[in-house]
Amino acid sequence: LPVTVYPNQHIASAKVARIIANLILEKQKAGLPAVLGLATGATPVGVYKELIRLHKEEALSFKNVITFNLDEYYPMKPTSVQSYVAFMNENLFNHIDIDKNNIHIPDGTLALEDIAAFCMAYETKISDLGGLDLQLLGIGRTGHIGFNEPGSAPNSGTRLVTLDDLTRSDASRDFGGKGNVPVKAITMGIGTIFKARQIILMAWSQKKASIIKKAVEGEISAEVPSTYLQLSDHVEFVLDEDAASFLT
Ligand code: F6R
Secondary structure: OOEEEEOOHHHHHHHHHHHHHHHHHHHHHOOOOEEEEEOOOOOOHHHHHHHHHHHHHHOOOOOOEEEEEOEEEEOOOOOOOOOHHHHHHHHOHHHOOOOHHHEEOOOOOOOHHHHHHHHHHHHHHHHHOOOOOEEEEOOOOOOOEOOEOOOOOOOOOOEEEEOOHHHHHHHHHHHOOHHHOOOEEEEOOHHHHHOOOOEEEEEOOHHHHHHHHHHHHOOOEOOEHHHHHHHOOOEEEEEEOOOOOOOO
């Protein structure tokens, strides 16, 4: 499994932003869209900051970019501060020239009976565009990627899932208490993520060291969904020294 370790998350984030910018520019030259799978949470914030800088200072345009976010809490209003819609607007979309019609984030306002059809349509939209060119991932302390918690099947698609207790504890600060954290989420599946032509999983800090060791060196198992990435030939782990510190 290719693992690249950088001295700190700032240098690592700049490298990942450069990979994304090059992909966007290459697609622009060919007159094609760049189809990106995006993540929320603390981990990708530095990448988004650098992409905003490239837009403002180096005239990188996002006009040909189409995005699909990994996940959204359920239920969740897009106007809520904890929504991943608000997160993406604040941390990226409001600061670049992306066409708002090209942004896709799972809909946390759906009626329960409409979720399955929405998830099928999400998959179809991605495949009709020729699939994801690049998927960015963080990793949760349960080993989740997206919100594919322990027990997720390797061929799983976009669907409604129940969040792990540890995931809800980790989110409790954003929600002012664990009791306020939604119990469910809509997430792309492991199978959806796997179909991306390039996958970059990022992790920073000592907090992630033990789950990174399991993900990279542990036995492949549904108990740690990120171990499935060991089976991919187009994934790279990008780590800072602290997150990599338990690797042998
Ligand atoms: C977010 C997502 C999650 C996070 C993971 C790590 O869209 O899919 O898998 O990447 O929970 O979160 P942070 O980066 O906040 O440590």
